[in-house]
Amino acid sequence: MSAITETPTLRPGRELNLNWADLGPFLALGALLAIGFVVNPDFLSATNLSNVITRSAFIAIIAVGATFVISSGGLDLSVGSMAAFITGVTIMFMNRLAPDFAGLSIPMGMAIAVAVGVLCGLANGLIVTVGKIEPFIATLGTMGIFRALITYMSDGGTIPIDRALRDIYRPVYFGTFAGIPYPILISLLVAAIASFILYKTKYGRKCAAVGANADVARYSGISVVKTRTIAYVIQGVCVAIAAICYVPRLGAATPTTGLLWELQVITAVVIGGTALRGGKGHVWGTVAGAVILELIANLMVLSDYVSEYLVAGVQGVIIIIAMLIQRLSK
């Protein structure tokens, strides 16, 4: 066979494409803002937008965690119940510590929240990886368990936070720094750290590899069990952070706290561009997805066109349209 002298021309890579795929959710977000302005000019008022984005922080923070789980090929349906459970435990601890430690009981409670989050995530992770149970079923099971625990802890009622703590704690949700509400700052920080972990560390690489092809990952010496379990633990920590921001907003944990958040969280992740079957995760897309969901709900309240009975339906339609915009942008 004759030697061939001509060097092959460099074939174009995917760089540009990748950025484009990432843009999808932001385009959908832009479209939504435009629609919102047409529907009701108040929509773009600073107060309203700040409210909406602040609110979306919970879902955004949890969804950032879910980006790890989903990217690594898992799924977590228990996040809503877990949020309720962690909120309950945290409030109970804070209340118990309050007489002795006063204001200090708040950071102590927060630490406990994170610890509980780690444990809950670990439980989920181990059932899925070591127990080898399909994530959907495993976390549906723990969803029931966490929900039952918060119901039990609250005797089916409410666990309110101590009045004394309430005012000290309030700024965590309602305060601002340089005009930006804390929850927004916290969620940006969480997303920044997450995108660092996912894109800049070995662990992030492993996560995507396990999700993209578990066999290849295993053959490359990556422990699938460890990687997935850690993803669930990260999810647990994110839920704990969300719970910490949540307490001052509503001041109580109830058996209905966080109900159906799991669906919102997964929706945010998918709208954000991460595929449910695993692989590369898109942290910033996820954040955009969470804001999109909250904006849609806000739009429903601000617009007067839709019968109260049909709100859920119109939301459904808008979500599908947002996905179509996302897809067309590719």
Place this chain on the structure above:
Amino acid sequence: MSAITETPTLRPGRELNLNWADLGPFLALGALLAIGFVVNPDFLSATNLSNVITRSAFIAIIAVGATFVISSGGLDLSVGSMAAFITGVTIMFMNRLAPDFAGLSIPMGMAIAVAVGVLCGLANGLIVTVGKIEPFIATLGTMGIFRALITYMSDGGTIPIDRALRDIYRPVYFGTFAGIPYPILISLLVAAIASFILYKTKYGRKCAAVGANADVARYSGISVVKTRTIAYVIQGVCVAIAAICYVPRLGAATPTTGLLWELQVITAVVIGGTALRGGKGHVWGTVAGAVILELIANLMVLSDYVSEYLVAGVQGVIIIIAMLIQRLSK
């Protein structure tokens, strides 16, 4: 061409293999029955078992449809809302037809139910396949839409069936044939037809191929769009059949009808041995899965050990254990 050195034993197909993998859910079912008997001997009474199995018929029938969707690599979260919507439409039609057609309005209503089911399934299917939207999001959207429609149709209240029709219709749920309640017979029939379609027809083959590897299916001349869309239509028909059996039970459609059935349905399918990522479906396993779920709920009420607050948690634990039994049996 050259002779094969060692003639392979020409044993036919996979029968034996398949049976073993299929046995898992039935072993879990057996274990559950044994536990049930220990907890409360009434558990195995004919009335109780017949009640429970009859009750599981809806979920079983819908889950059989879901076996097609999941096997072909899809997912349908809208089945619960769709069931409510179809129930509502059917009852409204029956009521409107009743004055003119009397008893005949029941079969007419049933036909309409099936037609609506086909349309709903088609809508889901087309959004997923032609719209190329991740099934999770697409059907989460239509879930909201169907739920909104039934809420709107009922003004948030109840759509009761005409008193006159109720008594004629009642036997469809409460009647028996040779001592076996109709819903059980219907669900067995549905499962039998489904397993015929899935295992004995070309369509079933295509379904599993599309779910296992859509590219291979496409290169083999199988239309992925058509196959998946048909799976959603089958799902729609199954939901309609379930709705038809459901109407006589309580004689009304409400906005809470079918709430969270989607989770039960998916759980039944997965417990039954079908993988969520698609591929081979296990119809009879699905039916066993549906019965398992209903038995667990029944067991919770019949046992005295569990605080009412913890029921959901214990159910979660049992589901996880059932999955472990299933897995170990392999």
Place this chain on the structure above:
Amino acid sequence: DKKVIAVSIPAADHGWTAGVVYHAQAAAKEINAAFPGVEVIVKTSPSATAQVSAIEDLSAGRKLDALVILPHSSEELTTPVKAVKDAGAFVTVVDRGLSDPSIQDLYVAGDNIAVGATTAKFLVDKLGGKGNLVVLRGIPTVIDDERIKGFQDVIAKSDMKILDIQYANWNSDEAFKLMQDYLAKYPHIDAVWANDDDMLLGVLEAVKVSGRKEIKFALGGNGMKEIVKKVIDGDAVTPIETPYPPSMIKTAIYLTAAQFVGQAPVRGTVKLDAPLITQANAREYYFPDSPF
């Protein structure tokens, strides 16, 4: 300049809340038509979190003159409602009180404890203080808690025995299943109480199918039209009903509007009774056009 009255209520996800939505919308339509100076906006929310959001949204866009709220839960809504109040709105709280009563200008409520207690008294009375009961409760929330507590407190003072209490999520389907299971578990049941009429429908169906005759009473609560109809018809198993009328929202909206259109001072507390509905007075509580 119109006076804006925002009404924030739970979404119509089961019979009673559907009734609330129905009556709220009816009130809004009537008042908007009757008083050009007042605008009533009704918003529904599926959860406490969503309701907090909705209140923020309503008050972010414009200045509210009044807020009529039927809170999903007390604790969670207290802070946001206080924010609206601090912005100068008149606050009417309906049904469930907030954790801080000083926020409300007007409180219109039914009596959830009475719903349980009245029913329990009736049973104790009719069964001579003896017998076995089973109870179906709804979704773990304050209302559910209060009703159960009212019921249990009265029963505890008699020789009656509550065999079982389980959740059926205010859903007739789940109540049907739960009742079937109760029937399988307990060979002798004297009476059933479902703390909501949606669930009672399922209970009645299950009892009917089982063919069990020893159950003397199957009672509900809330005043659903189907059940009130039974009382009117003199049903032996369901001879009474306790109202917890969703129309209280309408009462509240009208009272709030009166503040603006009639300059009638309406601050204070309006507690609606939970009297026993019997065949004698049932017609007063029967609204065939309401969805509930």
Place this chain on the structure above:
Amino acid sequence: MSLASSIKMENATSVAENAEAALPALVMRAENVSKRYGPVTVLSEISLDILAGEIHAVIGENGAGKSTFMRLLSGYAEPSEGTLSMGERLVKFARPNEAQDAGVVLVHQEILLADGLTVAENLFLGRELTRRGIVDDRTMRRMATEKLAELGCSVSPNALVGTIALADRQLVQIARALLDDHKLVIFDEPTAVLTGDEVERLLNIILKLKRHGIAVLYISHRLDEVQRLADKVTVLRDGRMIGTYPGRSLTQADMANLMVGRELATLYPAKNTTPSSEPMLSVRNACVPGYVSDVSFTVHKGEILGFAGMIGAGRTELFEGILGLRPGTAIVELDGRPITIHSARQAIDAGIGYLTEDRKGKGLLLQEQLGPNLTLSSLSRFHPGVYMRGRKETAALAVAVENYDIRLKNLRLTAGQLSGGNQQKLLLAKVLLTDPSVVIIDEPTRGIDIANKAQIYAFVRSIVAKGKACIVISSEMQELIGICDRILVMREGRINGEVAGAEMTETNIALLATSRAEPGHASQGERA
């Protein structure tokens, strides 16, 4: 065995006995290694010594157990019996990375990369370079580009592996194995998906490894490569070891005979001396955005038309575009009638069969059994009614196993459990089961042993002898020259020239594949 001894060679003994020659270090020794899957014995009692600085080829028919043996050596599977040792120590690899830590790496026959990750990410998977805990993507991308360039591969390190051509994937896989220094590098049919140029580069790299004292195990069905490279040749047949022979003393014919255990007839069938002028399939102005622009050609009844070109010339894309498997446009006439094709179904129904080059990703359902795989493209042909007749399928499978010489131990295996070559035969059987009048075969003999190649060539010839037509896309120029009546050479998405008859030489084809067509050759695929 009689055949082995009938070959005249003094040193046809096991290398272990041959201990006196200047001793290169023993890198790895396998002793009496066996492998069973359930009741089926796939390998029995294989013993082998692998020496440093030596290229040791392992050859054998499809399903002989070569890949299985390599998997045992490199930690992808564990032996049922027998031992592996490195130096004086016995070793047991529970996982491939343990073998890699010990210095043993395998380049798989079937490509094992994560489609959703980029080239650079795949290359460094599990051993990312970091700087202060942060993955150093820039360095990894640079090194990836360099490593790939050494192999003559120019894909962008940022390209997703799922989107690059099969050959490039193979090169990425090879680059991955060569990233670190190893004591033993095992290549399992590395050249099956490569074209001349890449093969050449790879062989040079392997020789370089040898010079650096690294041991190389080399599996290939291309016996010319084996002959060029191998210091020793071990022959496996049906899971048993036939013997180890010094490489230089074996001719290709010797190797083939040892593998098969009988004398082989000629490789290529006689050509069609009087091709018909009746067109079977003619394609005009085929365009596949991004890959192919304005290609026209015609294949006649009774003709085997070859498509040659370098990797990336766009041959696969051309046919996928024509057949509706990817976006593209073309004016197609089949047997004189214009047809439109938007999907594989329409192509199959019209009578065009296409055998993909990517058997793992697009050809076979690896988890599914053989019968369903075989009939997947021709379900309607097979089961005219709604109902599927299992017996017909079983019978068809038996026929296919017989006709295509698919080697298996029982019929209940899944497609993924077949050896690579046998998978290829199953795929061929699957495509031909649709009874096409034009067969387009992309890489027909990829991974197929020499004896079966002859069978497949004869088979293709017998198809066209019945008045059908065949298009063969192949990266093996000898194969194209051997079986085609005419060859079109593609370059950068266009047809760069045509060769036929005596002009069909490797030099001519290589010239057309790499440089602009000379005026004399610019016949644009049309026969005058």
